[in-house]
Amino acid sequence: MDERGTRGGRGGRGALGLACLLVAASALVPPRHGPAPAPGAGPARAPAAEAAAAEGAAEDCTDPEASLPPSAADGPTIAAIRARGKLVVGVDQNSYRWGYRNPATGTLEGFDIDLARAVAADILGSPDAVILRAVPTNQRIAALEGRKVDLVVRTMTINCARIRQVAFSTAYFETGQQVLAAKDSPITGYDTSLAGKRVCSAEGSTAYEALERRSYGAIHRDEHDGTPRDADRYTVPNQLDCLVRLQAGEVDAVVTDSALAAGQAAQDPAVELKGTPFTTEYYGVAARLGHDDLVRRVNHVLVAYRAGPWARAYEKWLKADLPGISGPPAPLYRTEASS
Template identity: 60%
Template structure:
């Protein structure tokens, strides 16, 4: 089958090429609402500042700081700026993507950004959105390029020494995506000798580093996970390893690909902040308490029904928060 003929979803080849070009940029301001100097592009790798927990002693990385609606230095900085600067994705269908029909950023993660902005600033639209590829999420926080990252970011022991996380707002896992006709059956020996695309700085890359099953992947590492779908569609990769939630959204864009096998990890997404910004972490956890509340009528469930239920059916609610003393 000529996979070039399979390109569909939003925008076909032209739309995908545009999306990949945007994802390749290190840091791109997506929306400037009187952002001033805050909207300037910056780059360069970040340097970790401080240690939240050592990976060799980490047993419960999802345990975050208790929720609080109190202020603090990082919250006051956001209020003074009048905008929340959020690092997001603009290419992950249903999570954070620019809708080609109206040009607006939409998705499950975007709804959460809006809820945080409304709580801190009283206005859900008081946001400067910045598109960041997977590999730039942590440096963007460390270099003060964004206040928060809300971008399907997994909480784990490696990362909690580099950035601070809110309590978990979504549960996912790593999974394999491949063409329907492929003999690949999941994260197993059927990957041997196959070209597998993966995003740099992702937990999927870490998983392949531990056990690749003979897959060829290091030369197929890309800045953003959507680039992997394009490579798969063009026949440049045989499979993709990514979060199950993102894999489902990619399968929704192209009915010629499907999830293969079950998720082989259990992971939780959190809102990330700079390591020192504990007041902001507590405030985001306060937002999440309200966001989860109300059962089937909660803002979380509404966002789930609006954006994810069609591709990820059967989820009955958000993960329970964990806190540390």
């Protein structure tokens, strides 16, 4: 979830995403190093660097998704976790199917939660040797820096600005901005069918920025945005608020991460995802900068996770509302040994 996410480097990624899709559609890009990178990751990365630099991100940021090579070796961070006997993971409580508290049982469940348990099982031998700590969107990085959590598994997008603050694992999910509307709506996606329609997005989100750049004639701004008189009708605090507005008939469509849009569609059988994602983003597991042994260990877990558990978790939590994903994004590794 990236309503308040740092935007550096993501601005150019919208266009990049389209480029990626085109490239990926025409031919599979051969891997540069290690296993196959994320679809279309190779040559199309160059514009990303320019865009990122233009927006103030690290100049040398070409492959934010590239992470440390996997390793099961123990290090000081893992030793500390072992000594504690519990892995502390920062998660979401509000994203349906990703990380949310089931009101009926009171427990946290979802795709991200399964992954957090898999990491705990690998390090500590039990999927229950984990403390799931709810972390608000804006506190994800602070929680890592303040050592309140060992890891953050919380629909967190990997980008150039963030890799200077936290260490990401390899990408475990590919997503992109997408349009959500009623099944019988004439809206077909992020295109001219949005003309004259009222479109909801979360304040300060990638979706909002995309609409700012190109709205196709959609109404997406509140009159008094950013002031106390903000009516919170078209731009709302949280992406889920958009579904409330959609159900109330106050908006015609929602733009958000496809992964989160799927969570919305799962809560309302009358709506569906329209068209295809028009950006490409990757979710990663975040650790504190310098906790290299933990990052390598998570990457090690992900190697095995991609081979089977990933598909089962996808099947269980996401497939119904986010169909058509054949598998996890391929990991991309850094060649140099240090961060």
